[in-house]
Amino acid sequence: MGKPGTTEQPLRVAIIGAGPTGYYAADPLLRQEGVVVEVDLYDRLPTPYGLVRLGVAPDHQKIKSVTAAFDKVAAHPRFRFFGGVEFGKDVTLADLRAHYHQIVYCTGAQTDRRMGVPGEDLQGSHPATEFVAWYNGHPDYRDSQFDLSVERVAVVGVGNVAVDVARILCRSADELAKTDIADYALQALRASRIKEVYLLGRRGPAQAAFTNPEIRELGELADADIAVVPAEVELDPASRASVEKNPDRATMKKVEILQGYALRKPSGKSRRLVVRFLVSPVELLGDASGRVVGMRLTQNELYATPTGALQPRATDRFEELAVGLVFRSVGYRGVPLPGVPFNEKWGVILNEKGRVLDPDTKQPVVGEYTAGWIKRGPSGVIGTNKPDAAETVECMLEDLAQGAVRAPAQPAAAAAEALVRQRRPGYVSYADWRQLNELEVARGRALGRPRLKFTRVEEMLGALGR
Amino acid sequence: MNLATILARKGAQTVTVRSEQTIREGLALLARHNIGALIVVEGADRPVGILSERDIVREAARREDVFARKVAELMTRDVITGQPQDDLQSVAHTMTEKRVRHLPVVDQGRLVGVVSIGDVVKAQRDEYRGEAETLQAQLLADQPGRSQ
Numbered sequence A: 001m002g003k004p005g006t007t008e009q010p011l012r013v014a015i016i017g018a019g020p021t022g023y024y025a026a027d028p029l030l031r032q033e034g035v036v037v038e039v040d041l042y043d044r045l046p047t048p049y050g051l052v053r054l055g056v057a058p059d060h061q062k063i064k065s066v067t068a069a070f071d072k073v074a075a076h077p078r079f080r081f082f083g084g085v086e087f088g089k090d091v092t093l094a095d096l097r098a099h100y101h102q103i104v105y106c107t108g109a110q111t112d113r114r115m116g117v118p119g120e121d122l123q124g125s126h127p128a129t130e131f132v133a134w135y136n137g138h139p140d141y142r143d144s145q146f147d148l149s150v151e152r153v154a155v156v157g158v159g160n161v162a163v164d165v166a167r168i169l170c171r172s173a174d175e176l177a178k179t180d181i182a183d184y185a186l187q188a189l190r191a192s193r194i195k196e197v198y199l200l201g202r203r204g205p206a207q208a209a210f211t212n213p214e215i216r217e218l219g220e221l222a223d224a225d226i227a228v229v230p231a232e233v234e235l236d237p238a239s240r241a242s243v244e245k246n247p248d249r250a251t252m253k254k255v256e257i258l259q260g261y262a263l264r265k266p267s268g269k270s271r272r273l274v275v276r277f278l279v280s281p282v283e284l285l286g287d288a289s290g291r292v293v294g295m296r297l298t299q300n301e302l303y304a305t306p307t308g309a310l311q312p313r314a315t316d317r318f319e320e321l322a323v324g325l326v327f328r329s330v331g332y333r334g335v336p337l338p339g340v341p342f343n344e345k346w347g348v349i350l351n352e353k354g355r356v357l358d359p360d361t362k363q364p365v366v367g368e369y370t371a372g373w374i375k376r377g378p379s380g381v382i383g384t385n386k387p388d389a390a391e392t393v394e395c396m397l398e399d400l401a402q403g404a405v406r407a408p409a410q411p412a413a414a415a416a417e418a419l420v421r422q423r424r425p426g427y428v429s430y431a432d433w434r435q436l437n438e439l440e441v442a443r444g445r446a447l448g449r450p451r452l453k454f455t456r457v458e459e460m461l462g463a464l465g466r
Numbered sequence B: 001m002n003l004a005t006i007l008a009r010k011g012a013q014t015v016t017v018r019s020e021q022t023i024r025e026g027l028a029l030l031a032r033h034n035i036g037a038l039i040v041v042e043g044a045d046r047p048v049g050i051l052s053e054r055d056i057v058r059e060a061a062r063r064e065d066v067f068a069r070k071v072a073e074l075m076t077r078d079v080i081t082g083q084p085q086d087d088l089q090s091v092a093h094t095m096t097e098k099r100v101r102h103l104p105v106v107d108q109g110r111l112v113g114v115v116s117i118g119d120v121v122k123a124q125r126d127e128y129r130g131e132a133e134t135l136q137a138q139l140l141a142d143q144p145g146r147s148q
Helices: A020-031 A067-074 A093-099 A128-135 A160-170 A183-190 A212-218 A237-245 A249-262 A382-401 A413-423 A430-445 A457-463 B003-008 B023-033 B053-062 B064-068 B088-097 B117-141
Strands: A011-016 A037-043 A079-083 A102-105 A125-127 A152-156 A196-200 A224-228 A271-276 A279-286 A292-304 A310-321 A325-328 A355-357 A364-370 B016-018 B037-042 B046-052 B102-107 B110-116
Touching: A011 A020, A011 A093, A011 A413, A020 A037, A020 A067, A020 A382, A037 A413, A067 A079, A067 B117, A079 A413, A079 A430, A093 A102, A093 A413, A102 A382, A125 A128, A128 A160, A128 A183, A128 A325, A152 A160, A160 A196, A160 A212, A160 A271, A196 A279, A212 A249, A212 A271, A224 A249, A237 A292, A237 A310, A279 A310, A292 A325, A355 A382, A364 A382, A382 B117, A430 A457, B003 B088, B003 B102, B003 B110, B003 B117, B016 B023, B023 B037, B023 B053, B023 B064, B037 B102, B037 B110, B046 B053, B046 B102, B046 B110, B053 B064, B088 B117, B110 B117
Parallel strands: A011 A037, A011 A102, A037 A079, A102 A364, A125 A325, A152 A196, A152 A325, A196 A271, A224 A271, B016 B037
Antiparallel strands: A279 A292, A292 A310, A355 A364, B037 B046, B102 B110
């Protein structure tokens, strides 16, 4: 038999994970000239779009508009979506190997890094991602509980996720009511008694990961004043030397915006958002019942590593911050998939340019690939996954040309569909999803909101008449 | 973006050589792995130097017995090393200014990978492309009826 990739025998590809990377991998495969590819996109949830639906903040609807491009990919006649079908549970690696020439893992960075400090597991200390998944209506987290009756909250980290969490906590109910935030989260946040939210960065303002539009947005909240500690937004000697050697306009602008916040006076809004720099939690403090009541912070100073990067170093100056709720957002890592080689060091699938490697021989595992955050770790914006996925697809086509593809026993689209139907009779197709989408949008329209999400799998299947 | 992001998609293998090995052995490694430099390690993967193709070429132009000599004699000892958390912007600046082509990355005293200037340029390019892609998708979504 000849190589797959023809009309008689298309190249059959399974992509695991329907986040942005899954679509970015599907797109160039389906557009190949001279190679006929069929893509089946699997997701363990009934809904596609991954973090665009369940991570991107509800008050950032514009960012979510990227889904229009994903729907265009999905409209291709050789594309299918198998929603609500979990890899390793509903379909195993052996199943996929029997049905596909190539498999691409795009499962993202699903777990958070721990701070590694005493008291981290006290009641009231949560991963920020859990809160994000909750307010975005992720079915696995919709029943999570957060005590919003406390007055003071600390969010550890100054990356995009930390900033989202702090901003959502500071938004007024009126602001949130215009978004597609999960309905139960809207109710809970409406009753929130939070007065002060701290964002804690371990390095200085020049090194903070947030972007300038994000930090500007924090200064424009309807019912929260922004504050910084003036001394913390002055450049320290190491940062000053660094920006003088390697000037960067965006960095200078960021520092300027923050220094502007130092001059602001409280305007009487009901909440206060305090952005702190050069501090790291060293311990969370609890009361007798095991609830968080505060944290001990060490003040940091910066030093230049041999490459000129600035890293924090703890000093012997400490302070205490009284907070009743803590969200940690200090980094993310991937979760190993059953049967797929994992690189513990970096928290990604063991790979080279997207080719999955055998841990013993360090040679590629034929027919298996990876892309996105589970390939390189969490970095960049949504679109960063496009060149990343393109690199993987290049490897896939190179291997196809070399004849290095799997020879599955049942390489027919119908056989894969029969398998899915047998394992998950209620799976969600793309047409089903489009129907769910319309229902959500219609439910939202009645309330003046972009959509009202279904947040339980049974609810989604029920809406589809299953 | 930091150095860990680059190393995560480079497999787990870093090609190293020991200082007591010969240049002949070093050359064989360079050829077999199609790379431009070897990290010289001692003990438990502690980097002590770097041996580049240029180090070898320079010496070969001077004398003929280069193959039998020890890596220790030709390697560059004064090596700048990176840490996984070092940000790309600082690294790109330092590698360009100091003409460094290969940067060993060290975590708690152990070598965990090597980043080349090509890796850094590619990562930066992909970062810019990604940002442009995201902005473009948002702009197009604002203009109904326009397609890509």
